[in-house]
Amino acid sequence: MGISRNATVAPKFWPKSEFFRLLLLCWIALFCVAHSASSLAGSLSKADIERRFGPPLHVQDKLTEIPAWPLVHEIEGNGAPVGYVFESIDLAPIPGFEGTPMNFLVSIDKKGNFMDVELLHQHEPVFLGGLGEAPLREFVTQYAGRNIKQQFLIALNAARNRTGPSSGQSFQTTLDGVAKATASVRIVNQSVLGAALEVARAKLGFSARKERGPVAHALPDVYDPVAFADMLKNGMVGRLRLTNAEVEKLFAGTDGAGVDDEALAKPEEVFVDLYIAYLNTPTIGRAILGDAQYKAVIDRNFDNEHLWWIATAGRYPFVDDAFVPGAQSRRLTLAQDGYFLEARDQGFEPSVSVADADLNTSLIFGVFSEAGLDPARPLDLALTITRAKGMILPTLTHKQATLSYAPPKNLFVYPPAPTPEWLLAWQARWLELAVIGAALALLSVILARPRWISVNPRRLQVFRLGFLAFTLLYLGWYAQGQLSMVQITGAIKSLKAGQGLSSYLYDPISLLLIAFTLVSFFVWGRGTFCGWLCPFGALQEFIGKLAQLLRLPQLKIPLALAKKLEWGRYLVLAVLVGAAFLLPRAGETLNEVEPFKTAITVGFDRTWPFVAYAVGLLVAGSFYYKFFCRFICPLGGAMSLGGRLRRWDWLPRRAECGKPCQRCKVVCEYDAIEPSGEIRYDACFQCLDCVGIYHDDRRCVPIMIYDKRGKTLTPRASGKSGGAPAEQAA
Ligand code: SF4
Ligand code: SF4
Structure with a gap:
């Protein structure tokens, strides 16, 4: 084969003074409206949140679809949120006794554990002049470490208020209330839980909202007269009927077995006959309550709560003797998808007649609409049956019988499903992705057909320095597209924890670069990323070129010694990977061997030791070309290993290369x-x-x-x- 060459004017009919008076009144009205609106909305900025959550946590921009700030961890989660911070007033603005919602800064982790709850502002009379804010601030500290999956109860002296050993209550957690402020702390609890549940359901996928989409709304105009018996058949009314024998069976093998003499004597008689019906749908509500009672209930439902008629017949009412109107029933829990809902008595005792049933209790319970439940999906109404054995410090045994209730879906409508969070991240960065994608396509063409660009030294220099400037300025400092060891060690930790790598979807720029780099391993090897796409590598190139222009002395190490020193990057790589497996916390610190975060991610805006280290490496690179890349960089080591997948020796050589030509x-x-x-x-x-x-x-x-x-x-x-x-x- 041969060689180829190759931006005032008052109305005239108004007296001037009257105009200004009117203007003043308008301003006052506007101010009041604005003030009232702002008091119902959170007021913290991202900087306020950042002052509370420092490294290794970082606060991302407030989400657009739900008022919450995602928290990301420097190491964990691979850039995906590890928690959320939000103001309760944005999500559950429940009016207090003064009429203004209290506001709390709530943070939860990705497992639904409360990280912290902080009082931001409150106007509760009892906490203003009376007790002062201290008891309230102390009360909210109790949330930390508890999980939103638990049912939260509030009791005074909760820790001492126990009668004896109990069983089956692990699903509950009790907060120590504040004496003289019982009602206010319940509003606190509803505010905190309502807001946390909203975020958990929207962002953490706790109730598989991603799969089922947004919650259903009851259709207000659908009404078809229907008989009670038919509602039992078609699921509009849920029913749970237990005989004495069935309840005895529940307690078999426990301390509660055989202690109910009546149950033993009349096993076939009804112990409890429990009914539930969702009232917000006119078809069910009017059929159960009749038009007059239904209208009265709906007219008083100022907060548009979810309302259920709950009733019992038999010998076991669903409220006990200690039940206080307006409170929860200790015998009932309402849950959906494993998450407990605070169902409270609404102060109605509707008159409802049920054939063949002598109701002993008939009440209406409600759940705040902010709680995030989906009324069209199955709801678990659990009746706790408690038996006591012994007279002094009796041993209590609790058993639950659960009624699953889901009204017909044709009484509801679902709004459109929201866009997945990861897709929103991609949509928000489409322009950067397009620009970087175009740059990668151009680079691919150049590497696939390098002859035209490379044969002219001036042309190659202009293109290469231009591309490296793009890599440093746009990809690195603007688009934050610096790949690093954190992605490798983060992947190791995620896989080790069995969490998969889906969190990478939240960082589209990095994902695009990772995908391109992986493909490039097979075609061109390690140098495609290190030579063209690493922002810190590009910065070193520019520093090295500048040093040469300034005629700084350039050190040379014999090739044999340089090849031995190049093992340094594999050694650092091995240490970081080993630490990711064995010492994750230490690994977070060790990853600082990379100066990428200092030089590229925060643009040298960091404490002096980190800045000194990064600058020191750049200074070393001005005397020894690509010093960090060649001897220290663990990511470069990983790239070299990946480059071993290369299928072609694509850089052309001649028989004469090396022998004799150097x-x-x-x-x-x-x-x-x-x-x-x-x-x-x-x-x-x-x-x-x-x-x-x-x-x-x-x-x-x-x-x-x-x-x-x-x-x-x-x-x-x-x-x-x-x-x-x-x-x-x-
Ligand atoms: S060796 Fe490290 S710093 Fe150098 S170009 Fe490669 S990844 Fe970037
Ligand atoms: S081998 Fe060729 S392409 Fe690779 S760094 Fe050296 S001169 Fe550049």
Whole structure:
């Protein structure tokens, strides 16, 4: 084969003074409206949140679809939120006794554990002049560490208020209330839980909202008269009927077995006959309550709560003797998807007649609409039955009988499903993705057909320095697209914890770069990322070039010694990977061996030791070209290992390369060419200098000599299967 060459005016009929009076009144009205609106909305800024949550946590921008700030961890989660911070007033603005909602800053982690609850502002009379705020601030500290999946009860002296050993109550947690402020702390509890549940359901997928979409709304205009018996059949009314024998069976094998004499004497008689019906749908509500009672109930439902009629017949009412109107029933729990809802008596005792049933209790219970439940989906109404054995400090045994209730779906309507969070992240960054995608496409074309750009040294220099400027300025400092070891060690920790890698979807820029780099391993090897797409690598290139322009002395290390020192990056890589497996906390600190966060992510806006370290590495690079890349960078080590997947020796070589010609070896600033002329792909940054020389009949020594002698040159045989792409081999 041969060589190829190759932005005032008062109305006139108004007296001027009257106009200004009117204007003043308008301003006052506007101020009042604005003030009232703002008092119902959170007022904290991202900076306020950042002052409370420092490293290793970082606060992301407030979400648009729900008023909450995601918290990301420097190491964990691979950039996906590890928790959320939000103001309760934004999500559950429940009026207090003064009429204004209290506001709490609530944070929960991704498992639904409360991280912290902080009082921001409150106007409760009892906490203003009376008790002062201290008891309230102390009360909210109790949330930390508890989980929103639990049923929260409030009791005075909760820790001492126990009668004896109990069983089956692990689903409940009790907060110590505040004496003289019982009602206010219940509003606190509803505010905190309502807001947390809203965020958990929207962002944490706790109730699989992602799968079922938003919650249903009752259709207000659908009404078809229906008989009670038919409602029992079609599911509009839920019913749970237990005989004495069935209840005795529940307690079999426990301390509660055989202690109910009546149950033992009349086993077939009804112990409890429990009914539930969702009232917000007119068809069910009017059928159960009748039009007059239904209208009275709906007219008083100022907060648009979810309302259920709950009733019992038999010998076990669903409220006990200690039941206080307006409170929860200790015998009932309402839950959906495993999450307890605070169902409270609404102060109605409706008159409802049920054939064949003598109701002992008939009440209406409600759940705040902010609680986030879906009324069209199955709801678990659990009746706790308690038996006591013994007279002094009796042993209590609790058992639950659960009624699953879901009214017909044709009484509801579902709003459209929201866009998944990860897709929102991609949509928000479409322009950056498009720009970077175009740059990657251009780079691919250049690397696939390098001859035209490389054969002209000036053209290659302009393109390469231009692309590296893009990598540093746009990809690194603007788009925050610096890949780092954190992605590798984070992946290790996620997989080790069995959490998968779906969190990468939340960082589209990094995901795009990772995908491109992985593909490039197979085609071109390690140098595609390190030579073109690493912002810190680009910064080093510019510092190195500047040093050469300033004629700073450039150190040279013998190739044999340099090759030994290059093992340093594999050693650092091994330490970081090992720490990710064995010492995750220490690993977070060790990852600081990379100066990427200091130099690129925060643009040197960090404490002085970190800045000094990054600047020191850049200074070292000004005396020894790509010092950090060659001897320390663990990510570079990982890239070199990935580059071993390369299928082609795509950089063209001739039989004469190395023997005798050393031109490319001398020109290569990365020591990536052996004296023998072989390319060390693990060390190659794909600068394309040697490719240009290869194709240039005024720089490639063998061409120049052989042309004069009329000889023909041949490409060197490829060391990898498949041989070199056609252009390079030409
Ligand atoms: S060796 Fe490290 S710093 Fe250098 S270009 Fe590669 S990843 Fe970037
Ligand atoms: S000159 Fe060196 S670093 Fe550049 S492409 Fe050739 S071998 Fe790679």
